[in-house]
Amino acid sequence: MERRFYMLFFTAVALLCVLLPPEANAQGKSTSFPMMNGWKQSEAIQTYSPPNLYDYINGASDLYLTYDFQELQVAEYNRADKASVIVEIYRHGSPTNAFGIYSQERMANADFLEIGAQGYYEDKNLNFLNGPYYVKISSSKTGADDREILVQFAKKVTANLGEHKAFPSLLVSFPEEGKVKNADKFIGKNFLGYSYFHSAFTVDYNLSGQKFQLFLMPGDSADDCRNRLQRYFQQVKRPSDQVAEKRYEISDPYHGSIEIFWKGKYIGGILNLSPSPLREKYLSSLEARLPK
Amino acid sequence: MSEKGIGRRDFMKSSVAGLGSFFLLPGKTDGLGLRAQESKSGEKKIIHRTLGKTGIKLPPINMGVMNSDNPNLVRAALSGGMVMLDTAQTYQRGTNETMIGEVLKGRPRDSFVLATKARLPNDQKTGLYLPESTEEAFTKKIDTSLKSLGLDYVDIYYHHNVWVRDSALYEPIMNALLKAKKAGKTRFVGITTHRNEPEVIQAAIDSKFYDVILTTYNFKQKHYPEVRSAMARAAETGLGVVVMKAMGGRYLQEDSKEPIDPSAAMKWVLQDPNAHTIIAGFTTFDQMNLDLSVMENPALTKPEKAHLQRGALMAGLYCQGCGQCLARCSQNLPIPDLMRAYMYVYGYRNVVAAQDVVASLDLPLNVCGDCSSCPITCVNGFRVRDRVRNVVRLRNVPPEFIA
Numbered sequence: 001m002e003r004r005f006y007m008l009f010f011t012a013v014a015l016l017c018v019l020l021p022p023e024a025n026a027q028g029k030s031t032s033f034p035m036m037n038g039w040k041q042s043e044a045i046q047t048y049s050p051p052n053l054y055d056y057i058n059g060a061s062d063l064y065l066t067y068d069f070q071e072l073q074v075a076e077y078n079r080a081d082k083a084s085v086i087v088e089i090y091r092h093g094s095p096t097n098a099f100g101i102y103s104q105e106r107m108a109n110a111d112f113l114e115i116g117a118q119g120y121y122e123d124k125n126l127n128f129l130n131g132p133y134y135v136k137i138s139s140s141k142t143g144a145d146d147r148e149i150l151v152q153f154a155k156k157v158t159a160n161l162g163e164h165k166a167f168p169s170l171l172v173s174f175p176e177e178g179k180v181k182n183a184d185k186f187i188g189k190n191f192l193g194y195s196y197f198h199s200a201f202t203v204d205y206n207l208s209g210q211k212f213q214l215f216l217m218p219g220d221s222a223d224d225c226r227n228r229l230q231r232y233f234q235q236v237k238r239p240s241d242q243v244a245e246k247r248y249e250i251s252d253p254y255h256g257s258i259e260i261f262w263k264g265k266y267i268g269g270i271l272n273l274s275p276s277p278l279r280e281k282y283l284s285s286l287e288a289r290l291p292k
Numbered sequence: 293m294s295e296k297g298i299g300r301r302d303f304m305k306s307s308v309a310g311l312g313s314f315f316l317l318p319g320k321t322d323g324l325g326l327r328a329q330e331s332k333s334g335e336k337k338i339i340h341r342t343l344g345k346t347g348i349k350l351p352p353i354n355m356g357v358m359n360s361d362n363p364n365l366v367r368a369a370l371s372g373g374m375v376m377l378d379t380a381q382t383y384q385r386g387t388n389e390t391m392i393g394e395v396l397k398g399r400p401r402d403s404f405v406l407a408t409k410a411r412l413p414n415d416q417k418t419g420l421y422l423p424e425s426t427e428e429a430f431t432k433k434i435d436t437s438l439k440s441l442g443l444d445y446v447d448i449y450y451h452h453n454v455w456v457r458d459s460a461l462y463e464p465i466m467n468a469l470l471k472a473k474k475a476g477k478t479r480f481v482g483i484t485t486h487r488n489e490p491e492v493i494q495a496a497i498d499s500k501f502y503d504v505i506l507t508t509y510n511f512k513q514k515h516y517p518e519v520r521s522a523m524a525r526a527a528e529t530g531l532g533v534v535v536m537k538a539m540g541g542r543y544l545q546e547d548s549k550e551p552i553d554p555s556a557a558m559k560w561v562l563q564d565p566n567a568h569t570i571i572a573g574f575t576t577f578d579q580m581n582l583d584l585s586v587m588e589n590p591a592l593t594k595p596e597k598a599h600l601q602r603g604a605l606m607a608g609l610y611c612q613g614c615g616q617c618l619a620r621c622s623q624n625l626p627i628p629d630l631m632r633a634y635m636y637v638y639g640y641r642n643v644v645a646a647q648d649v650v651a652s653l654d655l656p657l658n659v660c661g662d663c664s665s666c667p668i669t670c671v672n673g674f675r676v677r678d679r680v681r682n683v684v685r686l687r688n689v690p691p692e693f694i695a
Binding site for chain 2: 059140
């Protein structure tokens with residue numbers, strides 16, 4: 001009993017550490033922003049919340065808001081030689097939502113780095129995912145050492161935030177063979193263009209030039225999955241179908257042939273692959289790998 | 293009627309501000325091409341407007357692709373009759389442009405209009421550009437967009453997100469755009485503005501450089517008359533006028549949680565003949581189909597007009613509770629509470645709630661009576677004294693006349 005209590009207690013503390021915003025120190029500065037040798041941090045840290053994120057990133061803010069954006073903190077660092085670095089820390093409501101917005105902006109062919117769960121460098125920009133944080137670091141006039149400088153910043157920010165290496169656990173349900181690296185996504189809202197399909201993980205595949213996509217939507221409950229499927233069947237003019245836990249072959253007016261299944265708290269399916277042994281293999285594999 | 297001679301109807305009648313200019317030409321929409329047109333076969337036809345001196349003919353609503361990563365939604369929009377796709381290099385860090393490029397592969401180049409945009413680092417407070425914002429940097433942005441889109445040229449390249457005149461006329465960016473136009477990388481050049489729009493639009497007119505403006509314009513903007521006038525001046529000089537953020541948010545007023553009717557909001561914009569087209573940022577097929585239906589018949593219905601009027605009233609009634617007025621009132625009146633009561637009456641038509649608020653406040657008998665002039669200057673521009681005097685009259689209305 002006592003052991004169970006301590007396990008629950010430490011789990012709760014760990015969760016709080018991940019989800020709570022970083023604190024400020026005695027000078028009012030966020031402790032997320034590190035001290036960097038040779039760099040002077042600007043006095044004021046800019047903070048943005050959902051109502052005014054637009055002021056900082058304009059039209060791009062709408063997409064961040066669909067991923068339960070909570071707060072953005074921005075700090076600027078300057079060096080004597082006029083070089084500057086800007087650190088932006090976006091905090092989302094959960095690690096899954098942070099992964100969602102990160103995955104929307106990630107190029108599959110980027111120069112990837114092992115920072116947090118994952119990061120990448122691209123011409124004076126270094127972005128990375130770390131638990132509920134999506135961190136963007138950009139530079140100006142840093143010269144040839146730019147990549148190294150940004151990596152140093154990223155490592156220190158990660159240390160301050162507490163390193164979180166994990167991607168959303170549901171991604172391990174997807175079969176590995178043929179997976180396009182770094183193209184997996186989490187779609188927060190309106191998956192496939194339907195308002196009742198949300199919180200969808202997608203993984204792209206390329207097998208000898210044959211490109212297709214698997215998707216998986218965890219529901220709140222089995223009833224939630226049934227309701228979503230019922231609405232989908234109404235949309236694709238199959239309202240008479242009795243929704244049951246099984247597979248369905250759908251002729252979607254906008255997406256063509258989709259095979260979709262409902263199993264427990266999950267809806268999954270496959271896009272852009274006509275009926276074939278390959279389709280059967282991948283769907284079976286996805287179903288078999290779902291969390292029990 | 294009460295002994296004070298004030299009833300609910302009298303109270304309501306006496307104060308609602310006029311909304312004379314809210315609708316451009318109520319009941320006379322034929323001249324604006326807003327009536328549904330039908331072909332001889334009976335099939336609905338979509339109206340088109342010309343984007344100023346560019347000569348590009350566009351349907352009244354097109355797709356702002358910014359929030360969509362769904363290529364089939366873009367395909368459906370083009371199949372449904374939309375022509376222009378609007379994106380930006382920053383949307384999803386370029387992956388939005390890449391996705392659009394995939395959709396456009398193999399399509400005849402004259403079957404779509406592609407508009408994209410970029411910005412350079414500026415001071416977030418002043419809106420002025422920083423020294424690193426160079427012509428070369430903007431040229432690089434243009435080249436990156438073309439590469440992501442897989443196109444030889446775009447139709448409009450916008451100088452993005454400007455809110456001060458000096459930045460609208462920033463030479464390094466104008467030089468980059470001019471060279472891009474001469475090199476055939478873009479057919480036309482434009483400028484976008486999300487705030488302080490009239491100043492930026494006037495700068496675009498004065499510059500004689502830009503071909504198109506993309507501006508925020510909606511029925512909830514407090515300064516929509518100024519934006520409307522600026523758009524008219526722009527259109528008169530031949531600028532194409534594209535409107536964004538036509539919805540003005542999700543709710544008529546945040547704390548009312550009454551959703552904005554998207555059809556009504558877009559139709560309100562389209563009443564204005566100088567709004568050549570709207571870019572709508574839909575992300576579902578249902579939203580798209582609704583937009584397509586507006587394209588077929590953009591005339592406002594009576595219920596839609598009533599909805600918009602209610603929204604505009606609320607926008608002009610909403611006290612943000614900054615509290616700056618409190619220290620200036622010699623009677624220490626709880627002015628934000630009184631402004632809330634005023635909004636309940638004239639925004640929500642809920643006189644009972646308003647009277648409850650007024651009754652709960654510890655107000656002096658002679659409200660405003662000792663002041664010959666009001667020392668308060670409201671940051672929202674409310675005529676505080678008039679509103680206070682108006683709403684405190686509710687103390688004299690017997691509850692049985694209200695409930």
